[in-house]
Amino acid sequence: MKIDRRQFLKLSAAGGGAVFASSLAGCAGMAAGGRDFYFVQLSDAHWGFNGPAVNPDARGTLPKAVAAVNALPIEPDFVFFTGDLTHTTDDPIERRKRMGEFKEIASGLKNKNVRFIPGEHDASLDHGKAWMEFFGETHYSFDHKGVHFVAVDNVSDPAARIGDEQLAWLAADLARQPRDARIVVFTHRPLFDLAPQWDWATRDGAQAIAILEPFQNVTVFYGHIHQENHHMTGHIAHHSAKSLIFPLPAPGSQPKREPVKWDASQPYRGLGFREVQAEKQGPKYAIAEMPVVKS
Amino acid sequence: MTVDRHRRRALASGAALLAAAALGAGVAARGAERVIHVSARRFAYTPNRIELKVGEPVVFELVTEDIVMGFSIPDFKMRSDIVPGKTMRVPLTPDRAGTFIFLCDIFCGEGHENMNGQLVVS
Ligand SMILES: [Cu+2]
Numbered sequence: 117m118k119i120d121r122r123q124f125l126k127l128s129a130a131g132g133g134a135v136f137a138s139s140l141a142g143c144a145g146m147a148a149g150g151r152d153f154y155f156v157q158l159s160d161a162h163w164g165f166n167g168p169a170v171n172p173d174a175r176g177t178l179p180k181a182v183a184a185v186n187a188l189p190i191e192p193d194f195v196f197f198t199g200d201l202t203h204t205t206d207d208p209i210e211r212r213k214r215m216g217e218f219k220e221i222a223s224g225l226k227n228k229n230v231r232f233i234p235g236e237h238d239a240s241l242d243h244g245k246a247w248m249e250f251f252g253e254t255h256y257s258f259d260h261k262g263v264h265f266v267a268v269d270n271v272s273d274p275a276a277r278i279g280d281e282q283l284a285w286l287a288a289d290l291a292r293q294p295r296d297a298r299i300v301v302f303t304h305r306p307l308f309d310l311a312p313q314w315d316w317a318t319r320d321g322a323q324a325i326a327i328l329e330p331f332q333n334v335t336v337f338y339g340h341i342h343q344e345n346h347h348m349t350g351h352i353a354h355h356s357a358k359s360l361i362f363p364l365p366a367p368g369s370q371p372k373r374e375p376v377k378w379d380a381s382q383p384y385r386g387l388g389f390r391e392v393q394a395e396k397q398g399p400k401y402a403i404a405e406m407p408v409v410k411s
Numbered sequence: 412m413t414v415d416r417h418r419r420r421a422l423a424s425g426a427a428l429l430a431a432a433a434l435g436a437g438v439a440a441r442g443a444e445r446v447i448h449v450s451a452r453r454f455a456y457t458p459n460r461i462e463l464k465v466g467e468p469v470v471f472e473l474v475t476e477d478i479v480m481g482f483s484i485p486d487f488k489m490r491s492d493i494v495p496g497k498t499m500r501v502p503l504t505p506d507r508a509g510t511f512i513f514l515c516d517i518f519c520g521e522g523h524e525n526m527n528g529q530l531v532v533s
Pocket residue numbers: 200235236237304339340341
């Protein structure tokens with residue numbers, strides 16, 4: 117099956133829910149040869165969350181997602197977790213327990229090229245201290261097959277700021293890239309004001325977008341809002357991922373931001389991970405949304 | 412423009428006095444602006460429902476009973492930190508009616524995500 121990525125981009129630019137139900141990894145020859153590759157994005161596992169009305173399988177969903185990734189017919193080049201690995205707790209000992217357990221489960225991934233960034237649930241109560249003990253730096257960059265990846269931390273500051281220091285680092289990191297470089301940003305919160313009323317924003321996100329703006333080929337993958345959302349700021353595409361614990365309602369669709377209740381007739385609905393395929397050339401990415409459990 | 416603002420102020424202070432008399436505790440008139448006291452603590456605001464009038468200038472007086480909190484009304488692009496031991500004063504003149512969310516925008520603990528309230532402007 118051939119996926120029309122151009123069409124996908126058009127859809128996402130229009131703000132529609134551009135979703136490919138099929139598995140990209142099922143496309144024969146997709147990852148073979150050239151510099152084509154795909155990676156997997158997982159987000160918002162909230163390990164330690166307890167709320168049976170919302171997810172009666174809170175301790176089973178993450179392991180199921182790991183199993184689903186392991187079962188992909190073609191192995192991704194790498195796996196990326198975009199934060200909220202754990203559910204927040206005021207207790208620093210419990211926080212570390214949750215992080216240890218999460219790390220243990222994630223180590224069950226066959227793919228050993230796994231990277232993480234924190235979410236506010238992980239990092240906002242201790243400025244990322246516990247998180248760094250388990251997962252290392254909270255912002256960094258790396259290159260993979262011609263794409264420059266940047267991980268931006270907008271959660272270690274409890275006020276949801278990237279901060280001047282990190283913004284300067286971001287500008288310096290990107291200064292080494294040509295204007296037409298293929299740049300992918302991973303972050304937890306939306307960099308734009310998706311719904312500040314629901315805390316779906318980054319206080320100084322506009323500054324990050326201004327730094328990214330001169331580059332022609334920028335795509336942002338983030339989490340935090342527990343659902344897919346596709347948005348353009350100028351020429352920059354922003355794609356949020358589903359959660360692995362509970363979905364949240366569409367921005368502004370109801371007065372309160374409350375988890376969507378578990379539906380026993382459609383268990384695990386709204387949960388999942390995604391595959392992102394980078395084309396050999398150009399800034400195009402094809403995105404496939406995958407369920408935690410095949411129905 | 413200036414005249415307009417003056418007239419609005421005059422009207423507003425009259426309304427503020429009436430409102431202060433009617434509401435009593437928690438609301439007091441000071442100068443031209445109605446003062447609205449809001450107290451924050453993990454993980455709630457008191458009051459968590461505030462009624463305002465379109466065009467009426469008010470000043471929020473914000474305090475926290477425990478740790479650093481935020482007070483943000485994104486629809487009016489208004490926010491402030493609330494620092495322990497201080498009273499933060501923030502002015503607002505709502506320019507449109509509706510029900511708006513105010514929320515804590517500094518992650519403060521397990522109940523942070525439910526730390527919000529309603530601003531009802533009529
Ligand atoms: Cu989050």
